[in-house]
Amino acid sequence: MADIHVEEFYKDVAVALIQLYSVFPRRTNLFVEDIAGPDEPDEFGLHSPRHMACFGALLWLEEEGLLRYVDTIRQDALDQAVLTQKAFVRLSAPAPRSLVAALDASAPDDSLPRSVQRDLSSYVHLIRSAIKSGSSDRISLAIQSTFFADSLADQLH
Structure with a gap:
């Protein structure tokens, strides 16, 4: 059995890729809460470790050339995300x-x-x-x- 954070990473990646594939080639906003579930920032406005792990997975997908996006919306979403040709062909x-x-x-x-x-x-x-x-x-x-x-x-x- 893998570490729980690795299992969550795979699930986050799977959900994000399916969301992007379902609207391809249209760009869409990819919200962390739609992937990892609701999150209530703490009294300092900081997100939970689970939320940040999902956001990190989305950024990793871009770094690995599987998606592109225009900008981040704070640490809540990727703005105008789309699959890359590499990801679309593989999926x-x-x-x-x-x-x-x-x-x-x-x-x-x-x-x-x-x-x-x-x-x-x-x-x-x-x-x-x-x-x-x-x-x-x-x-x-x-x-x-x-x-x-x-x-x-x-x-x-």
């Missing part, structure tokens, strides 16, 4: 059949039209399905396999 790509079968009980069968099979085997579908399941393990595996599979494969060879 839209088909995942390996073995991964789809391992992560998604509703994996496409051969009786479905090819277009439906493609949609149900995409990385974005795996992430949506993992979020819907509420399983931290599935969310972590879906994000790891979507964005870290190439670097993990390179390390193994």
Whole structure:
């Protein structure tokens, strides 16, 4: 089992990417509270560590080239965020059949039209399905396999 902050990181990343994918290519404001839940700043106006961890995850996504944004809205949101080409292509790509079968009980069968099979085997579908399941393990595996599979494969060879 991973550290709780790492599991929360994977969930924050998953939710943010799905939000951006669902409106792509339109720019949108990405609010921390929509991802991590409500937050009440303390008497000094400081956000909770959970809120700041989510905000940090959003900034990390930009640093890693997965999203762009125009500005931050305090520490509450990213203004006019959009997926990068790299993230959009990866989320839209088909995942390996073995991964789809391992992560998604509703994996496409051969009786479905090819277009439906493609949609149900995409990385974005795996992430949506993992979020819907509420399983931290599935969310972590879906994000790891979507964005870290190439670097993990390179390390193994």
